[in-house]
Amino acid sequence: MRAVYKNPRELAMCLKDLVDLNLDGLMSYEKFELKVLKMVDVNEIYKNGNIEGKIAIVLGKERIEIIDKVIAERK
16 A cells, blocks of 8 residues: 555545445554554645545545544544
8 A cells, every 4th residue: 555646536445445444344443543644644635624526426425424533533
């Protein structure tokens, strides 16, 4: 898994896979949280407080809520 993605679709697919791995119980929540936070810090995922449109379309509402929860817990 790369940390920096220039293509928003590839970034969205990676985030989607991470969330799915966590939901399926194949990845611990702590490891999932670290990876998501690293990707959010390095890539421009949020614009004006919301996840960018192209990324949001691939992720879907449920996965966006999970990622937002991880970000909110960090603060």
